Amino acid sequence: MTANVRQDLGASLHAILTRLKSQPQLYPQIYLAYSTAEPVLDPIVLNLPANGLRLRFDGPDQRLRLIEIIDFSKSSFTYKSQDLVRRTGNSNEVVSDPVPGPSFKHLYNRLFGPSYPGEYIPPSSGESQGTYVLSWPGLAARFAIKHKSWSEKADFVSLLSSSVASPATSLAIFSGSSWPEARESLYTKRPQLPRSLALASKSAETVPDEIEEVVIHGNGRLELFRRASSSFMIGLNETTPQDLVAELGPPDAIFRKSGNGLSIHAGGASSKPRRPSMSPGLDPHLGDHDQSSAKSYTDDSENEISNIEEAQDDESTSEAFYNYFHHGFDVLVSTPQSKRSPNADTSADFVVTKVFLHSNIPGSYSFNRHRRSRWRIALDDNGQSRELTSQMRFKEISDVLKEVWHSSYRDAEEEKRMQRGMVLNRGWGVGDSPESSIELLGGFEEGPASQDQGSIKAGTEASMPNMSNTELFGFPGLLFEVLKNDTISCLTVYQHEI
Template sequence: MNNCFDVEYGGRKRRVEAALGASLHNVLTRVKSHPQTYPEIDLAYSSTDPLLNPVILKLPANGLRLRFDGPDQRLRLIEVLDFSRGSLVYKNQDVLKGGKSTEGTATLQGPNFRHVYNRLFGPSYPGEYIPPTDPKSQYGTYVLSYPGVSFSFPLQHSAWSDSCDFVALLSSSAALPATSLAIFQGSSWPEARSKLFTQQPQYPRSSAVISKNRDAFADEIEMIHILGAGKLEAERRNNPPAQIILGETTPQDLIAEFGPPDAIYRKHDRRISIHRATGSGGTGDALRLSPSPGTGMEIPDTDHSSNNSVTDDSDEEVSPNSISDPTSLPAECFFNYFHHGFDAFISHPTTPGPAFPTSEITESSSQPSLPQLTVTKIILHGNVPGSYPFNRHRRSRWTIHLDESGDGLTSESPFDDISKRLREVWKDSNASPEEQRVMQRPMVLNRGWGDSPESSVEFLGGWEETTSRGPRTGPDGHDGGLGNTELFGFPGLLFEVLKNGAVSCLTVY
């Protein structure tokens, strides 16, 4: 059902590219690339629980509404709410044939039951009748379902009976043409709605993959497993997991597993290098975020990671030809994987963060080899609605495996829960109660000023639309607030957290 509908707007036919299972990033990017076809975009989400509740993309000028689940941000439901906004075609058959204009208006009603039954989809099992919620209303709703698609017909409540022949009833004057159409994954709407936002999507996150050779695209990442000691595992849709070992995985290894990056950037700006943990007695020691047993906490200071809305003179885009010639890569650069939801920092090998004390993962005993460039940091983007970098990456989901029980912290966990667990894990490694207090003290990032550390810090983002102090606006020139987020550091991990407790970005180093 996903790719079988064509919609004609303004005399131009355009195939509906938003297949079920597509990521919010993929769909929103496509919609925004056609402003004449989709002139209005309305995104609705929960400001308090943006990662748990559905995200709704409304296209009022097109009569469409798209619903995405919150945790994975994948398209679960496509609804046509206004049939007058475009000519809908299914397998070269006009869905609206037989539609009527409402008396006194130019609004085109949807298809009638006879057209759906005789011309489009044929016989169906009985549907579901929903009585009117308003006692004064004369019409309820009869939902007629086919595999993957359903129609809603207004039906006179007085005409309804459980013993009625639904075909005869919907063919009579008691039923009006359909007011909406829904596209979903499932054999019927009653069966699908109970697991609409939780079942495994049938199709991939990128619509382009559906109709093309799978070998032409890198396999999509389902989950990043953070094992500790600089070891990560990328769980993939169709292929075995891919391993990333900080300080050992090379740029060529990265490309072999995940394809070429969407962009490569290097950056010279080090305006917040004062905040690096430099050991005892220095300014950096006083300002460091948290202790890092075994390695020393370092605040990353060389990011581009595509989060900046404005590129300053310190940012340089590297030629894609550098990918095939590793000797031409700069000593420090970022591989930006927008469609995978992460960035990789490429530099000379450094010692990664320590293993979790509760884990059986062992730390590498090999010393870094300076001549060869490797991946030294992985930046996982949450794509949280309302944050400053929203829709620059698709959402990356992750799990932190603190021990072998499998009960780890996830990208959907509130940061209060994450912080509590990590502080418990590292409590025996703190040298003093002061270090324990420091671990709970965040650094604040301001995304509202163009000359702030936002343009050089490794975690960028966190402009929230609403806060406890009132509404904010995004980076559109309206000063609704500073848009601050907070950085919390733990050994080998750095979290950027929004005011609502959602993790906007996680760096593993």
């Protein structure tokens, strides 16, 4: 394997996993380590032991921040057509025996060129070797050095060229002028490259701009902020399917409901009728398409919304879910309110009536079906502006919304009844893991970090809470699907004044 991975920095976790899963021969083992307590805030680590790679993503946006080569024997790596590690025989041949990393002279003379002095990290108690980290723009290498040979006055070029230093033990790829500068904002600085691998490799004129954030305003209006172009407003019961395609591109898949039937359209696949009560995401007979996440579970949420909303629809006309997996949300397109009520005014046959914003929480049933969607709820409570975000715990959001809507309930009993969570089980009829080709390691703990990298201690799946059972909590215009660790798996927005 020849790695040219720098252009992947900034890509979404969903995009990277989708690509890796599409090539099981190249990437036979995929291990995902994350915090079950803080899956939205703490970093996510993707280990590829068969390839000698480790990828680190930030938690809030799930974007690739750091690529580490930790085993040079697993793959063949090149830099500007030069082998990173000198090999005998076929340079593309992957060997099973340990291969030492590139020497300092090879990196310095043939690949990256001169560098400023790096950082020396003394060894832990009882160990004889320290670590020297040398960095170039976007690259950093680690070398083991005999501690007794280290001196602040030593010339690092002579030291790393001598026998007291080993070849590089690992190589890091990041965005920044140097590793000391980059690590200060490794998980917080806005990446230069987009989340979408298609946008990173093609002209923006041929690929729809990606959505950075969704802001939920009152009265059924959602503003979609884009990476490089102006924002786009979705008005519930106003925006048409044609508007969606013009602004967001064609959906990755369409699940169409007609009466009691359900059919799927994705990537030109032929329509197949489904059992009337089966959600597309829960149907065990529904296979994956070229998108790893060409499944949706919005039909179940739609059924639950009907139990919470005061007005229920009895119509049997066509409805369709537009699935935008790469944008991180689904859209329900159905008959506008004007066809059911004289209070609304629109001449369109079908309009957007609900939007489903997915959080892509590791360990949840819906993991890796969509990329993570970041959102904000803009509240204007008696002239006081407040914002609720997708990074917040549901309890924090619930406390604010309970305060905002307290006066709208007839009595305490109605308030208690409307705010009671309903249990939704998404795990029946599926495998133990949300994505069978990915091993999820929950409950990792970040060990004491050295100056160049932290150490990950992964837990086991037995330590993970049951993420297939979720609870649904409704507020006017909003429906939250909440996991056992109080993180929000999906936010559904439907027509109601906030």
